[in-house]
Amino acid sequence: MLNLSSKTDQGVKRSREAWFSKISRLFDRSSVEEDTWEELEELLIAADVGVATAEELIQRTRKYAREEKLREGSQVRSALKVEMVNLLKVDDNGNFLDSGIRQVILVVGVNGSGKTTSIAKLAYVLSKKGKKVILGAADTFRAAAIEQLKHWGQEIGVDVVAHQPGGDPGAVVYDTLQAAQNRQADVVIIDTAGRLHTKFNLMEELKKVQRVASKYDINQETLLVMDATTGQNGLAQARHFTEATGVSGIFLSKLDGTAKGGIVLAICHELKLPILFIGTGEQLDDMAPFDAEGFVEAIFS
Numbered sequence: 001m002l003n004l005s006s007k008t009d010q011g012v013k014r015s016r017e018a019w020f021s022k023i024s025r026l027f028d029r030s031s032v033e034e035d036t037w038e039e040l041e042e043l044l045i046a047a048d049v050g051v052a053t054a055e056e057l058i059q060r061t062r063k064y065a066r067e068e069k070l071r072e073g074s075q076v077r078s079a080l081k082v083e084m085v086n087l088l089k090v091d092d093n094g095n096f097l098d099s100g101i102r103q104v105i106l107v108v109g110v111n112g113s114g115k116t117t118s119i120a121k122l123a124y125v126l127s128k129k130g131k132k133v134i135l136g137a138a139d140t141f142r143a144a145a146i147e148q149l150k151h152w153g154q155e156i157g158v159d160v161v162a163h164q165p166g167g168d169p170g171a172v173v174y175d176t177l178q179a180a181q182n183r184q185a186d187v188v189i190i191d192t193a194g195r196l197h198t199k200f201n202l203m204e205e206l207k208k209v210q211r212v213a214s215k216y217d218i219n220q221e222t223l224l225v226m227d228a229t230t231g232q233n234g235l236a237q238a239r240h241f242t243e244a245t246g247v248s249g250i251f252l253s254k255l256d257g258t259a260k261g262g263i264v265l266a267i268c269h270e271l272k273l274p275i276l277f278i279g280t281g282e283q284l285d286d287m288a289p290f291d292a293e294g295f296v297e298a299i300f301s
C-alpha cells in the first residue's frame with residue numbers, strides 16, 4: 001500500500017523547510033499586528049503563491065479573524081490553514097480514476113513536464129488496485145519515447161500498444177482503444193508528445209487524437225501534466241491547454257523538486273482546475289492523490 005501522507009510529506013519537504021515553516025513561525029507571536037500580515041504576504045509570494053492569490057488568501061483570513069475576534073497568533077494560524085484548504089477545494093466531479101467506469105485518459109503537457117513518468121505511476125497504482133490497464137504510445141516523435149513507455153509497461157506488467165516512430169498518433173489511439181475493447185481493459189492511458197502550448201499544429205493534432213477517442217463508447221478525460229518547478233510560467237501554459245483541448249484535471253509532477261510549492265494554491269485559485277495527483281519523486285510509487293487538508297497539514301507540519 002502507498003503511504004499517502006508520507007508521500008505528500010516527501011513531496012513538500014523543500015517547500016516546508018524553505019517557506020512554510022517561516023510562515024508558521026510568524027504566528028508564534030502572541031498578537032498579530034499589521035506588520036505580521038505584510039510579512040505573510042512577502043513569504044507567500046516568495047513561495048510562489050502569486051500576488052493575486054496571496055492577497056485573496058490574506059483578505060479572507062483577516063476577515064475571518066476579525067469576525068471571530070481572533071487575536072492570538074496560533075488562532076490566526078489555524079484560520080489561515082482553513083482558508084488555504086477552502087482555496088484548494090476546486091469544484092470538480094471527484095477523481096475520475098475512482099469512478100469505476102471505463103476510461104481513456106489522454107495525457108498532455110509541455111516537453112519534459114513528466115508525462116511518461118506520471119503515466120507509469122498511474123498505471124502502477126491502478127494495476128495494484130486490480131484494474132486492467134493498457135498504455136498507448138501516441139508520442140511517435142521520438143523512438144526513445146516509445147521505448148521509454150514500453151520499458152515502464154514491462155516493469156509494471158501492462159500492455160503497451162505502439163507503432164513505428166514517425167507514425168500517426170491518431171492511428172495509435174485507434175489501435176489502443178481497439179485492443180482495450182478486445183482485452184476488456186478498464187483504463188486506457190495515452191502518452192502524447194510534449195508540445196509547446198503555442199504551437200498551433202501540435203495543438204490541432206491533440207484535438208484529432210481526442211476526436212479519434214471520442215468515437216469509442218468510453219469515458220474520455222484529459223490530464224494535464226504540469227511541472228511544479230516551472231512555477232508561475234506553468235499557469236500560462238495550462239491556460240493554453242485548457243483553451244485548446246479542455247483539461248479535466250492536473251497531475252502536478254516534481255513537487256519534490258521545488259521549494260516553491262505555493263504554486264499549488266495559485267493553480268487551484270487562478271485556473272479553477274483540480275489538482276488530482278502530485279508527483280513526489282522519480283520512482284513508480286512516488287505519487288499521491290492530491291488532498292487539500294493533507295497538503296496543508298504536510299506543508300505546515
Ligand SMILES: Nc1nc2c(ncn2[C@@H]2O[C@H](COP(=O)(O)OP(=O)(O)OP(=O)(O)O)[C@@H](O)[C@H]2O)c(=O)[nH]1
Nearest residue numbers: 111112113114115116117194253254279280281282
Ligand atoms: N523529482 C521528480 N522527477 C520527476 C517527477 N516526474 C518526472 N520526473 C523526471 O522528469 C524527467 C522527465 O520526465 P518524462 O516523464 O520523460 O517527461 P515527458 O513529459 O514525458 O517528456 P517528453 O516526452 O520529452 O515531453 C525524468 O527525468 C523524470 O524522472 C517527479 O515527480 N519528481
Ligand SMILES: [Mg+2]
Nearest residue numbers: 115116139145
Ligand atoms: Mg514523454
